[in-house]
Amino acid sequence: MGKKAKKEPETPTKDEFDPLSIESxxxxxxxxxxxxxxxxxxxxxxxxxxxxxxxxxxNRVTLMGLGAVEPLSHLISHEDKSVRKNAFMALGIMAHNGDVKKLLKKLDVIPSIISKLSPDEDVVIHEFATQCLASLALNFACKVQIFDSEALKPLIQLLSSTDPDVVKNSVECICNLVQQDQPSRVAVHELNGIPPLLGQLRAEFPIIQQLVLRTLQSITIDKETRVAFREEQGLEKILEFLTTKEYTDLHVEALQLLCNCLEDVEAMQYIQESGGLQTLMTFVTTPTLPEVQSSAVKAISKLAQIYENRKILHEQDVEKSLITLLTMDNNRVRSETCQAVAVLSKNSASKDTFRHMDGISPIVQLLRSESAEVRESAAQALSGLTSGNQLNAYAVFEAEGDEALVQQVQDGSPKEVAYAASVLTNMAAQEALRRSILSQGAMQALVRPLQSKDTHLLVSVVQAVAELACDADGRTEFRNAGGLPHLVKVLHSYNTEVRRNACWAVSVCANDEPTASELCKWGALEVLQDINSSTNRRNRFSEIALQKLLDNNLSAKYSLTGHLSATDIITDGFYDPGQKQAGQRVPDFKDLSKQAINQRRPVIAVNGKPQDVFGHDLAGDKQLDNPSESRPTSGQSNRSGSRAQSKEKAKDADDNKHQEHIVAEKQGSLPWDCALCSLITEATQSILPLLEEREQCRALALLVSSAMGGPVSAEQLHEFPWELHLSELKHEEQSNIIPVGKIKKGTYCHRALLFKALADRIGLGCSLVRGDYNRAWNEVLITDSTAKPPGCYSQPCKYVVDLMHNPGELIKGNSPAAIKYQCI
Structure with a gap:
């Protein structure tokens, strides 16, 4: 056999490029x-x-600037699996950048990504497509497009994938979609997504379990979804999850999910019947992670929202467990515990239990915490504990809580102030506690939050003002602190509850003349008249407030209503500025005293109290302003002579300053009316001793008529020079204000005012009514003294007192003669 020839390499064709390895x-x-x-x-x-x-x-920003995003968005649909996979991986990493997400939305890539979630696609593509969507779903605009492109259905189907990475990415994407997006939450329920999510609670990987719990926590915000969750045995599975020790690191998320479910009565009933309450109590009482304990306490708070549950929790001694948690060195636990105390305090038995177990003192201590959240929750707890429970209010006082609460009102956040003011309101029902609260500067502290726009805060603060101003000391402190103008501003609130409580506070503050006058000065009368003229804004408190203001400011009452009843007693300081229409401002006396002499009707003043130039009451030898400390008498011991001398010198200096102040302010004070003083003396000596009320009326009428020019017939009335006389008095006094006693030629309105002023001094009941064209008259109720058979009593009759034409005549009310006297 011949030798085998060596194979020669193939020569590449002309149109092929030799393989080239590129590194860049x-x-x-x-x-x-x-x-x-x-x-x-x-x-x-x-x-x-x-x-x-x-x-x-x-680097992602650099790549986007180089134009990498658009070709990558096309390559995810490439025919080659390896290209698609790598393109998805690159695009998923790029999508972590916010600008890249916006660009992907603009390029309309999302529908293309969703199309790769079909069952026919490779698992690897599923993994990176879901990863990319999970990242995009963090952007709200992309989230909307993902939802509109119907991505939830394939994502829910992928929850059954055998690949844990696909499951993890799918759950993460769903979790991101349902965050703060109600349509997505509803869609998960409607697409039957709850069963596969519950199925993953037993997943091998904790990250999947955590994402599932967070997803379920988000979707169970909606009531219908909670119903579906219960129908799929979700409560059973969550309680079972909570009893599994190997899932301890996920118990926080599970408890937060359970809290959502406890919004429904049905879930609470199941918790009671299934022993779930004992499971919750175990988390509260057993030392564990603070996050777990705080979540368990929050669940207890949700349970306690229902009346029956509060009773059951009380029977389980929940108060004892909560008191123990108050001393934990974890702000979150202490805050949640205080909130639970606040809810449980709706049960009167629990309120008493917290006090009996010394649970109030540690809550008071938390008012001084460095954590604003803890301080707020502590004040909330005390607000609940002291509501309708005066023993608890006293316990707060014994723990020196009033000082901390006042400090909280002064420096706290709006919610802190609201709760702290509520506690002070509850405490102030007891006089001793109220005095202590006032001594801490509570009224000064309440002025700042009174200027807030927060309606919840305003309601609490105004209620505190009303409770603390129920005595003269409280009203004086509030007035001196400058709170009255701010209270009047609150009357303008558009919030019904705020406005109603402000009216109540005004009615309390208006219980003395100085405060009522100050309120009128700041426009309270006009605001209340406006409120009471509105059918929508008027309320019983606004009506009471207006009446209280008028009753304690008779000058304004007579000016606005033209009527003073027998119970409206004119005292020194009264002035008649003339008739004002409803809604008009009644001028303050000091403002009137500063006006130059004009052609308008004079202001008629009543002041029978003699004073020297320094403001001393000569009749009673008392100073009008608050007296300084009295000097020790010869019978009193003086432990420090030099210290006493220093006080004497300081007092003399204060007296000098006070006298200078009185002289400076003389223009704004009521002029002393010596003529009126003489008339009061004469009425007291000659009329008061008369036994018959009818005789007293006649005698007083004669006295008034004699003092003001005597009888004037109706025919000669136009010749009676009362107007010229008043003009001369104005120039004599160099003021538009004329003391009523100086009027020697007075007509109906002047005589009626003098009669009322003198009658009130001697205890003779009469009213003062203003008519038109300077007419005014007095009405008295007199019982017929004619003897009646036993058991028969005469009804008092109303009479008009004639002071002008036939002084002393008593004209039967509503008779033609009376009407003629009252009208021109």
Whole structure:
């Protein structure tokens, strides 16, 4: 046999290029390779881009700038499996960049990616297609497009894949889609996605279990989905999951899912019947991870939302467990525990239990925590514990909680302030506690939050003001703190609850004359009149507030309503600025006193209290302002002579300053009316001793008529020079304000006012009514003194007192003669 000849290599044809191995370190070169027609080149270029993109976001931006995104978006649909796989991997890494996501949406690549989720596609393609979608689903605009392209159905089908990477990416994508997106949450339920998700709770890989729990937690926000979750035995599986020790690191997510389910009464009933409550209590009482305990306590809070559940939890001694958690060195646990206490406090028995077990003091201590979340939750807990429970309110006081609460009102966040103010409101129902709260500067602290726009905060703060202002000291502190103008502004609120509570606070503050006058100064009367004229905004508190303001500011009441009843007692300080229409502002006396003399009707003032130039009450030898500390008498011991002398010198200096202040402010004070003082003395001495009320009325009418020019017949009324007389008095006084006692020629309105002022001094009941054209009259109720048979009583009759034409005559009310007296 001849020797075998050696085979010669084939000579390449002319149209073929010899194989060429390319290595490149330049990304722009590799990007150019993406446009190659050779599968091997394309696959290697995609792989190189993936590796480069994995090194950081800066590289992804570089690749996008070189134009790599668009060819990659086309290559995911390439015929070659290796090219498609590598293109998906590169695109998935690139999609971590926000700008790349926007570009992919603009290139409309998402439908093409979703099409690769079909069952016919290779598992490797499924893996990287779902990975790419999971990354894109973090962008809201892409999320919407993914949902609109109906990606959820194939993604749910892929939950049954045998490849754990496909399952993990699919769950992650679904999880990202349902975050804060109600349509996606509903679609998962409608596409029957709950069973396959529950099936993955026992997955081999914890990351899949965690993503499943987070997905279920998101979709069970919706009530219908929770119903479907229960129907698929979701509660049973979650409780079983919680009792499995090997899943301890995932118990936080499982408890958070359970919290959502406990929104429904049916779920709560199942928890009770299945022993799930004991499971929850185990997490609360057994030392474990703080995150697990806080989630368990949150679930307890959800359970306690139902009345029956609170009773059951109380029977399980839940209060004891919660008190133990209050001392844990973890802010999240303490915060959740305080919130649970707040919910459980809706049960009166639990309120008492927390007090009996000394649970209130540690909550008070948490008011001083460095964590704002803990402080807020502590105040919330105390608000619940003290609501309707005065023993708990006193326990807060004993733990020195009032000081911390006032500090919280002053410096806290809106929610802290709201809860702290609520606790102070509950405590202030007790006088001793109220005084202590006021001594901590509560009224000053409430002024700042009173200017907030937060409606919940405003309701709580205004309620606190109302409760603390129920006595003179509280009102004075609030007035001095400058809170009244801000309270009046709150009356303008469009929120019904805020406005109603503000009206209530105004009605409380208006219980004394100084505060009522100050409120009127800031426009409270006008606002309340406007509110009460509206059928939508009017409420019983606004009506009470308006009446209280008028009752304690008779000058404004007479000006606006033209009527003072027998119970409206005119005292020194009253002035009549004339009739004002509803909604008009009644001028403040100080403003009136500063006006130059004008042609308008004079302001008639009542002040029978003699004062010297320094503001001292000569009749009672008392100073009008708050007196300084009294000097020790000869019988009192003085432990430090030099210290006492220093006080004396300081007091003398204060007195001098006070006198200078009084002189400076003399213009704004009511002028003393010595003539009125004399009339009061005469009425007291000569009229008060009269036994018959009818005789007192007649005698007083004669006194008033005599003081103001005597009888004037109706025919001569036009000749009575009262207007000229008042004009002369204005120039004599150099003021538009005229003391009523100085009027010697007075007409109906002046005589009626003087009669009312004197009648009130001697205890003779009468009203003051303003008519038109300077008419005014007094009405009295007098019982007929004629003897009646036993058991029969006369009804008092209303009479109009004649002070002008036939002084002393009592005209039967509503008679023609009375009407003639009242009208021109």
């Amino acid at each position: 370190k330049k990304p722009d070169t590799v990007v150019l390779m993406l446009h190659s027609s050779e599968e091997v080149v394309l696959a290697k270029a995609c792989e190189g881009i993936r590796k480069f993109a994995e090194k950081g976001d800066e």
